Amino acid sequence: MVDPSWNSRMSLSGLLRPNPWSLGAALIAGVVLMPILAVIWLALTPTENIWGHLVSTTLPRYLRNSLVLMSGTGLLSALFGTAAAWCIVRYRFPGARAFEWLLLLPLGIPAYVGAYALVDFLEYAGPVQTRLRLLFGWSSARDYWFPEIRSMGGAIIVLASALFPYVYLLARAAFRDQSAQADEVARSLGARSWRRFLSVGLPLARPAVVAGTAIVMMETINDFGTVDYFAVQTLTTGIFTTWLEANNAAGAAQIASVILGLVVFLILAEKASRRRIRTYAVTGKLSPIAPVRLRGARAGAATLLCALPFTTGFVLPFGVVASHAASNMDYWRDASLLRATMNTLFVAGTAACLTVAAALFMVYGVRLSGRRLPQALLPITTIGYAAPGAVLAVGILLPLAALDQRVADGILALTGWDPGLILTGTSAALILAYSLRFFAIAQGAADAAMSQIPKSLPLAARSLGRTRGRTLVEIYLPLIRGSTLSALLLVFVDCVKELPATLLLRPFNFSTLSTRVYEQASLENLGDASPAAILVVLVGLAAVLLLARSSR
Numbered sequence: 001m002v003d004p005s006w007n008s009r010m011s012l013s014g015l016l017r018p019n020p021w022s023l024g025a026a027l028i029a030g031v032v033l034m035p036i037l038a039v040i041w042l043a044l045t046p047t048e049n050i051w052g053h054l055v056s057t058t059l060p061r062y063l064r065n066s067l068v069l070m071s072g073t074g075l076l077s078a079l080f081g082t083a084a085a086w087c088i089v090r091y092r093f094p095g096a097r098a099f100e101w102l103l104l105l106p107l108g109i110p111a112y113v114g115a116y117a118l119v120d121f122l123e124y125a126g127p128v129q130t131r132l133r134l135l136f137g138w139s140s141a142r143d144y145w146f147p148e149i150r151s152m153g154g155a156i157i158v159l160a161s162a163l164f165p166y167v168y169l170l171a172r173a174a175f176r177d178q179s180a181q182a183d184e185v186a187r188s189l190g191a192r193s194w195r196r197f198l199s200v201g202l203p204l205a206r207p208a209v210v211a212g213t214a215i216v217m218m219e220t221i222n223d224f225g226t227v228d229y230f231a232v233q234t235l236t237t238g239i240f241t242t243w244l245e246a247n248n249a250a251g252a253a254q255i256a257s258v259i260l261g262l263v264v265f266l267i268l269a270e271k272a273s274r275r276r277i278r279t280y281a282v283t284g285k286l287s288p289i290a291p292v293r294l295r296g297a298r299a300g301a302a303t304l305l306c307a308l309p310f311t312t313g314f315v316l317p318f319g320v321v322a323s324h325a326a327s328n329m330d331y332w333r334d335a336s337l338l339r340a341t342m343n344t345l346f347v348a349g350t351a352a353c354l355t356v357a358a359a360l361f362m363v364y365g366v367r368l369s370g371r372r373l374p375q376a377l378l379p380i381t382t383i384g385y386a387a388p389g390a391v392l393a394v395g396i397l398l399p400l401a402a403l404d405q406r407v408a409d410g411i412l413a414l415t416g417w418d419p420g421l422i423l424t425g426t427s428a429a430l431i432l433a434y435s436l437r438f439f440a441i442a443q444g445a446a447d448a449a450m451s452q453i454p455k456s457l458p459l460a461a462r463s464l465g466r467t468r469g470r471t472l473v474e475i476y477l478p479l480i481r482g483s484t485l486s487a488l489l490l491v492f493v494d495c496v497k498e499l500p501a502t503l504l505l506r507p508f509n510f511s512t513l514s515t516r517v518y519e520q521a522s523l524e525n526l527g528d529a530s531p532a533a534i535l536v537v538l539v540g541l542a543a544v545l546l547l548a549r550s551s552r
Contacts, residue, residue, distance in 0.1 A: 025365030028358050032381040032439050035395025036260065042398060043257035046250030054242075054251060062238040063258065069155060069227065069234060070217040070262075076160035077216040080309040081167025082209050086197060087306060089175040092291045093299040099306040100172075101548050104165050106313030108540030110497045110514070111162040112225025113533045114313070116521040117320035118158055119229070122149050155230045159220050161313035166219070167212035169547075174208035175201060178289065207273065214270040218263055222388035224500040225518050235259050236500060239390045243504070249398055256391040263386050318537060324530035332531050336511065340532060344512040347427050348495035351434035352488050358435065359442035360484070363450055364472050378447070382440035389437055389501030396433050397505060400424050430505045434495040441494065445487035449480035486546060493543035496536055 087093070088100050122128050124141055138144050148154070178201065202209070224236050233241075235255055243252035294302055331337065366378050384392065404421045412418045423429055453476060461471045477484070499514045506515060513532045520529035 022365050022368060025362040028362045028365075029378075029381050032384055032436050034399065035392045035433075035436060036383060036387060038395040038399050039253050039256045039260060039391055042250060042253035042394070046254065050248060050251045051254060054254060058233075058238060058241075059255070059258070062233055062235045062255065065152070065232055066221060066234040066236075066259075066262070068152060069159070069232065070220045072152075072156035073159040073163065073220045074213045074217045076156060077164040077167050078209055078213045080160060080164040081169075081212060082171045082202070082205070084164075084306050084309060085168050085171035085175055086201060087302045089172055090201075090289065090291055091294050091302055093294040093302040095303050095306065096291075099303075099310065102310050102314070103168050103306060104544050104548050105541065106162050106310070107165045107547070108542075108544040109162055109314055109317050109537055110225070110499070110540065111159050111223055112229065112499060112514075112518065112521075113321060113537065114162050114317040115155070115158045115226040115229045116517070116526055116529065116533070117317035118154065119149050120324075120526050121316060121320050122146075150230045152230075152232055155226055155232050157312065158226055158230075159223060160216075161309060163216040163219050164309055164313065166215045167209060170208040170212040171205055174205035178204050210273045211270055214266045217266055218386050218388075221259055221262060222390070222500065224390060224503070229521065235262075236388060236390050239394065240500075240504070243394070249394070252394050253398070256394045259388055259391050263388070267386060321526075321530045321533045321537065324527045325534045328527040328530065331528050334528075334531075337516065337531055340511045340513050340516045341535065343427075343510060344496055344514075347431050347434065347512065348492050351431045351438075351495050352492040354431065355435040355439055355491050356442045356446070356484060356487050359439060359446045359487070360472070360477075363443060363446040364468075364476065367450065368468060378443070381443060384436045385438060385440035387437070389433070389498055390504060392433050392437055393501045393504035396429055396436070397424060400429050400432075424505075426507055427510065430502060430507075430510075433501045433505050434491075434498065437498065437501060438491045438494045441490050442487045445483045445490075446480070449483035450476060453479055489546055490543055493539050496539045 084099070084103055088096060088103070120126055124146075129146060132138065132144070132146075136144070221234070221236065223234075224240070227234050228237055228240075235258055238255045239252045239259075242248050242255060325332075362381070363378070400423045401421075404423050404425070407422060408419055457479075458471050458475055461475050462468075466474065496512075497514060499518060502512055502515055503518070506512065511519070513536050516532040517529045517536065520526070520532070
């Protein structure tokens with residue numbers, strides 16, 4: 001007969017004895033959090049403290065422009081996304097079924113591509129102003145007024161057109177989950193459609209709208225290509241200016257810490273807004289709301305409301321870029337485009353595989369440990385996705401550069417051979433930045449997929465003599481193959497589109513598709529930038545199609 005106390009002692013010793021899976025999970029969590037901690041440390045203990053200089057010169061302008069840009073983009077995205085989601089869920093009108101999925105396509109267009117296309121379409125030499133001059137007989141810009149495209153307002157329109165689907169997707173799900181009973185009660189009290197939206201629909205969907213708006217604002221503070229092209233000086237452009245032009249890494253870290261503060265504030269504000277809201281279901285089973293058929297002017301207005309953000313967010317940028325790519329076929333045979341494509345496939349593919357593998361290892365290790373600390377670290381590791389790429393670049397490059405120097409000095413002292421910069425002089429730093437930036441995507445997919453597997457299956461495998469590693473390979477991986485492949489694709493797509501971290505961390509003379517688009521567009525050569533932009537957009541659309549399929 002087995003002594004129960006012996007079983008308890010054995011289980012306790014199993015919990016106290018560390019295993020490679022738990023230690024590996026803790027190590028991965030430490031690596032993911034390393035850039036954020038490095039930025040905070042560098043900002044608090046700089047070798048050259050320029051806080052006073054920043055506060056008295058450029059920091060107020062960077063902060064003010066960033067807040068205006070984030071607020072304007074968030075507000076416009078909330079208006080577009082919420083209104084379109086309400087129309088799609090509550091009404092039937094011409095094009096409603098198509099717009100339900102077409103409104104997701106702007107997610108496949110990077111904001112900086114939309115910026116280049118909008119300027120090309122509306123600038124003085126573009127088709128709009130050229131036709132206006134021909135139509136009215138104007139000879140120069142002094143004969144008429146046209147809004148300035150490269151401005152704060154232009155940047156807000158471009159970013160909102162590219163990012164509003166985040167609000168639309170979450171608001172659409174929230175409106176669909178609402179019950180018909182609440183709407184019927186409001187209707188019986190004489191509330192018209194607009195009043196029912198303001199009094200019933202919108203308050204119930206507010207957590208989703210606020211969450212989507214917070215995501216939009218965090219993506220806005222991460223943007224560099226759009227604001228740089230439109231000459232809007234934000235905190236992100238300040239990092240580039242302070243680091244690359246002023247050669248002051250400590251100042252860049254201090255500006256990055258301000259961005260981190262804004263991101264943390266957005267996250268806490270979003271969580272606080274959800275905490276204050278309480279909703280209750282009247283019945284156990286909620287009936288869905290039947291869409292109302294619109295006719296006449298109201299149907300036309302609903303169609304126009306959905307067509308406007310779709311046109312500005314997808315049709316216009318894709319049409320402009322595609323027309324340039326089709327009329328400049330010689331650029332497709334450019335050897336530099338092929339090198340940029342191969343470099344992109346290598347760094348994005350490597351980062352996607354490493355990120356998903358690390359996420360699977362970490363989630364599996366946390367589940368094996370059963371301890372509170374690893375489980376508490378798991379959600380914290382998602383902060384990398386909220387941190388802008390420029391911030392992560394600062395937190396990665398400076399520690400890696402110091403490590404590179406020590407490793408190179410050690411090898412030189414032992415062998416007499418100078419290996420150079422092994423990490424920061426190659427694409428290793430860029431791959432690491434991609435992995436940390438998008439680790440949350442892979443971790444979330446792995447955690448959600450593994451949570452669906454009954455605990456009896458791995459327990460049965462262990463009882464049959466399978467090791468922890470074989471249990472992961474033979475039980476978990478076949479069952480979560482779909483989620484794993486989806487995570488691989490999503491991480492790969494985001495790596496292809498990422499611009500700020502790529503610009504800061506890429507090796508010398510190393511070009512990717514995103515940096516090629518940025519470089520050529522900065523030289524006002526949109527024709528040469530178009531093939532690379534088309535490839536980036538097509539990769540982005542693959543992720544959007546996957547998202548549409550999963551949401552269906």
